[in-house]
Amino acid sequence: MTATLSAPATRGLVQITGVRKSFGPTEVLKGVSLTVEPGGVAVIVGPSGSGKSTLLRTINHLEKVDGGHISIDGKLVGYEVRGQKLHELREKDILKQRTEIGMVFQNFNLFPHLTALENVAEAPVVAQGRSKEEARRRGLELLDRVGLKDRADAYPRQLSGGQQQRVAIARALALDPKILLFDEPTSALDPELVNEVLDVIRELAKSGTTLIIVTHEMGFARDVADTVVFMDQGQIVEQGTPQQIFTNPQEPRTRSFFSKVLEPAFNI
């Protein structure tokens, strides 16, 4: 656990065990196992097509796994243990599980016909049964936290890419999730807008929420992660602290990847 942690987190333990997933004949995940401690920040890096995003999407059951299992705080995702059998959960229960896992997408996926505040306040009302008034108040608080309180009534298309992604983060936070998943949150942004989003995620990293981040921003990964996971061809090749992975990678595949993505000027 990092020293920056303000209070020891007690919830948000993610355990991934032997997860397999195929799309047609292609096996995208070939038995992936990973544990992220409560309040931990895991950053997954690797070449495109290595299965990073798919792994992330299996954690909130947007992708059903073909083998293995995932649990959060000891509870299986998408299944229920009854006797010696795993019963697939019904849609209603899966939706309930998902409210504990926030997700931020590469393309923001904000609802374009709803204002920033409506985007943030929608799910707490319909998925958690909170009052509209409470959801609104909390929504404004969260928009304030990502620095967008004055744009609460703007529609997503009236916002810049960086602002849209910050609204998307506020939307994910509105359900008070134990875990936040980031799927390349800055890949669709212009370079000068990347930092405003990364700054918000840095703040979150100190809050005790478990974060799992797929990104190509290596400098940010080194800053914020307490575990860096390198994936290639559907497998975890190597994992460790940023120090270990970036300065002293053990596997030739890791070394070859970093020699390509890290600019010569990058100081490691």
Next chain:
Amino acid sequence: MSSAATKAAQPTTPAQPAAGAGLPPDGGGLPPEGTGRAAADYSSYRVVAAKHPWRWVGTAAVALGVLAVAWSLATNPRWEWDVVAQWFTAQSVVNGLVETLKLTAISGILGFVLGFILALMRLSASPLLVSVSWTFSWIFRSTPLLVQLLLWYNLGYLYEKISLGIPFTDVRFFEVQTTTLISQFAAAVLGLTLNQAAYSAEIIRGGILSVDQGQLEAAAALGIPAWRRSTRIVLPQAMRAILPTAFNEIIGLVKGTSIVYVLAYSELFYTVQVIYNRTQQVLPLLLVATLWYVVITSVLSVFQYYIERHYSKGAVRNLPLTPLQKARKFFATHAVTNRKSL
């Protein structure tokens, strides 16, 4: 042109003393050499708009054509406008109009509701629902509406009695003569509704497919329940693609209802036919019906504009002005310039 050219050669307005001081007497645009690199000051020059002679020629030609048509409509006595005026608001015609509106509203609403259900069936994961929906659209889109209407009206010939019960048992809750159940009105509504449903199912399905998959994923990731996902997230966005075609369909349906004259159902078109068969004033009475269809379509088009505008919320950065707002703005700005010029 030659006179205009000679006029243009002379300075039309005397140069203002302050700006004109440094300029050569011919009023040319170039600043004198002596001023060096300093940027020329054109602030006191008058802007002359570019001229578009051909636009004026085109406008004049079209205006002449429009006038000619209007003149012939107004002066040719064979249009018999007095007869049109006499019948336009006659009780029987208005009754027919009400029937037309009733048919349109009922089959339009029922058709789109059924179409929505068919679209959801078609998009569902159940192969049976998908194929039933597909077959429905296939049959009703590939048979002429005229045949469908006649078939429904003559259903009594195929099935003498209609009963409601449990299939493959002798349990019957009620039983009626088909001919008493299927009146002209029922046959018309049934035919128009089922036909409309087949078309609107495809329109609604197209609209739903046009919504980005990421929207559904984001909603699912937020734990928003399936029904809410459809009504709050997907449909409002699908409406933008659905509305233009849906209004096309409704407008088509308004005029399409005229086909039920084959059932001798007294809607607008049938009423007009009955009248001109009696009075022999064929063209003026067809004109009466036509004008009413134009009125209905115009009203629908206004609705369409405002409903589409409502659903474009968030899809465009700034909503365009409505015609009313535009007019208000026009008069506001022009009132100001008028006041200035006075």
